[in-house]
Amino acid sequence: MKKLLALIVALMLALTCTSAFAQTVVTQVTIDRDLAKEMLPTFGVPEEQLGLVDAVLAVVNALGVRVTTVEDGAQVDLSLNDADALSLGWATDDAGAGIVSTLFPNYYLTIQNETIAQMMEQMAANMPGAGGEGGAGGMDMAAMGEVFGKYIAKWMEACAAAGQPGEPVEADFKYDNYVFDTMVPVTVDMDAIRAATQTLMDELLADEAAIGMLKGMMQNMPQGGATAEAPDFEAQFKAGFEEWMAHFPDTVTAELYTNSDGSEPFYMTAESAYEGSEAPFFTCYMFYENAQNMDMGFAMEMTDEETSETATMTAGFAMQDTDMKMYIDMGGMYIGLNISAVEPDMIFDVFFMNPDKPLLSVKVEITDDGDRTLPVEADGKTTLAVEEIMANGNSAAAQGLYGDIQGNGLGTLLSVAMQQVPELGQLMGMMSQMAG
Helix, strand or coil, X not given: CHHHHHHHHHHHHHHHHHHHCCCEEEEEEEECHHHHHHXXXXXXXXXXXXXXXXXHHHHXXXXXXXXXXXXXXXXXXXXECCEEEEEEEEEECCCEEEEEECCCCCEEEEEEHHHHHHHHHHHHHCXXXXXXXXXXXXXXXXXXXXXXXXHHHHHHHHHHHCEEECCCEEEEEEECCEEEEEEEEEEECHHHHHHHHHHHHHHHHCCHHHHHHHXXXXXCCCCXXXXXHCCXXXXXXXXXXXXXXXXXXXXXXXXXXXXXXXXXXXXXEEEEECCCCCCCCXXXXXXXXXXXXXXXXXXXXXXXXXXXXXXXXXXXXXEECCEEEEEEEECCEEEEEEEEEECCEEXXXXXXXXXXXXXXXXXXXXXXXXXXXXXXXCCCCEEEEHHHHHHCCCCHHHHHHHHHXXXXXXXXXXXXXXXXXXXXXXXXXXXXXXXX
16 A cells, blocks of 8 residues: 555656646556567467466456646546546645545545655665766766766867868769769778777777766666776776777768758768778768758678677667657667657557557647646545554545445446456456466
């Protein structure tokens, strides 16, 4: 019960903070059940479990979430195939908040601001990477920026200067609906980039503050503590840096296409190769029309050093007005995301393995209207402080709340769920068999 209360409080704070941005947000998630069932066996899911998975997906597809924020609180409504299933509402004041829900229809819960702050502190402390002050993992992000920023800025400036443009030449290059009449060849001085990278490594190794921060960062990574505490940490860091530099290409060239009238659009291609190689191992392109319309992508040959087998990784990103698309394909492992934003809707389509059909679609509707329909008041209800439940979860008062949830709230919720999602009965039956 304490976990449920902590979840309610976290939800209250998170959603109340959004009230400045939108009053009503409706979210609907849809998973392609047929596509999922086709895909799961390839990842080792036994065929006899596909029925269980399909029933779970039916529940997910039926679920809708509506969040309505008002000046002094918010309301969350869950629906199943558009039928009301559960509502939770709260109102805040200077002392704390009052909470009502169809999950405990006969109770009015109160919680003090001090309790909310304590619960949120406890939740934050238990989050992965949580630590002391200053940012993620307890690192002082401002101090890190001050220490590393000067080195990174110097290195990036050297890399930018390594690009050597040649003389512009006339061109007749077409991309999409654009024709470009000028091409500028660009050659990158890789020796200069290697020298700048070597300098970056030497300067970091000589800076005790930087090394100390790097150790702190590694201690907050999975299995990073032992490495960070090793007496030869600097040697390990240097070896990793040198391994990175060893994979730098020997040649990098690019061609930049523009128009002599000075218009904003441009098109660029680039490629990288190793000495003695007949073909580039990395190619990329970028088309830029304006800040809202662009298209870019790359292809890279990856070689397994142990087996010498090669695979191609491709990736792309495109933006067209309010639509955005991105994908990565690693040897047939395709992952993509399409985003469409046309007020009041935002649609997110997630592709996995199949580039033509989204496995997951999320529709979010945002509007500036809506009211809290669940009255947040104590009239006719039993008032109970969350602090009392936390102090003694086995008290008569707490047991009364549990009884209201089990006897009234869950009963109503399950009745709606079984009527709207018949697969839920199948799901509960299968789970009961598994438990037995």
